Ligand SMILES: Nc1ncnc2c1ncn2[C@@H]1O[C@H](COP(=O)(O)OP(=O)(O)O)[C@@H](O)[C@H]1O
């Protein structure tokens with residue numbers, strides 16, 4: 001039986017996609033449509049060891065997904081003759097309502113739309129992807145998998161902001177947390193590496209990609225995380241500031257006349273590594289720092305200092321920690337950031353092995369380190385595919401009541 005899942009991660013100007021078989025994690029095909037709505041666009045499709053590139057402009061998300069289907073038809077495998085068993089969609093913000101993967105209906109789409117004020121940069125693009133894909137695959141079940149879902153277990157003491165009651169009650173102001181599919185995947189993989197059940201381990205996971213966050217995991221469930229109402233809080237990111245005194249915004253409003261829209265743009269797109277050193281690509285910053293570039297060095301120092309603060313905080317939150325886990329493009333590849341982020345924490349039982357770290361082994365701590373330090377690749381697409389099939393299997397199980405959605 002065909003159990004392949006097409007996973008779509010629709011962003012504001014790109015659609016990443018992957019066709020995979022969750023049974024063995026095998027990637028059948030995948031690619032990315034980039035520069036949607038921009039003068040230059042590119043679709044890169046990979047299948048069977050070959051890569052096809054199409055540089056025609058891509059006016060909108062509908063055209064992007066139509067072009068993805070054409071790439072599947074031209075370069076394989078043809079999705080029109082063998083459609084996927086399901087389409088799994090990444091949705092960044094699930095608000096208070098969605099704490100499980102959810103089969104998409106018109107009503108679910110309307111609910112995702114209502115969450116747009118909480119994730120203005122992410123949810124509209126996710127929803128457009130869902131709507132276009134439902135038109136193109138009307139007979140296939142679509143499942144929404146939410147970045148926020150994994151954090152539904154965070155206790156009130158950790159997810160509540162100390163703000164006036166109507167902010168919390170009427171406007172949904174609280175910590176939600178993101179990168180949940182990554183944490184779910186990485187926590188299981190890290191537990192396997194430790195030779196334990198995920199329900200038996202306490203972890204601090206650092207997801208360091210373009211967006212970056214930290215998560216405190218107790219017995220396999222999230223008990224605190226660094227991103228908050230939106231994916232802006234917490235660690236320093238590629239283009240986002242992370243933690244900031246909220247008064248900075250009022251100051252910039254008063255001192256420079258910046259509007260809410262301008263502040264939103266500056267903090268989400270012109271800050272972080274880009275704000276500190278003019279570039280959000282950690283590979284290039286590392287090369288510059290190695291050549292002695294002061295702005296690049298400062299950017300990496302600020303980035304590492306913030307990581308160290310969160311590691312210290314989550315050691316205190318968890319009490320006992322089995323492992324600190326690095327994942328994401330930076331976490332998996334940049335040994336300098338791993339070393340800088342954990343520098344000086346020997347007294348807390350965290351000892352990195354410099355050579356293992358430089359080689360990027362799975363276990364980069366010393367044999368004697370009381371807390372293990374691991375490098376575990378994330379795979380958000382595989383996790384979305386698995387969760388999508390799991391919810392459909394549960395729905396189809398004979399005798400089971402229909403789920404609420
Ligand atoms: N070898 C490497 N060394 C340092 N940084 C790297 C390396 N490879 C990728 N990165 C960085 O990882 C970041 C992107 O991470 P990724 O997890 O792919 O992002 P996204 O959030 O878009 O999925 C970029 O800053 C990139 O420079």
Ligand SMILES: CC(=O)OP(=O)(O)O
Nearest residue numbers: 178179209210211231
């Ligand atoms: C939620 C978030 O930050 O996502 P990304 O890392 O894809 O930007």
Ligand SMILES: [Mg+2]
Nearest residue numbers: 209210211328
């Ligand atoms: Mg990512």
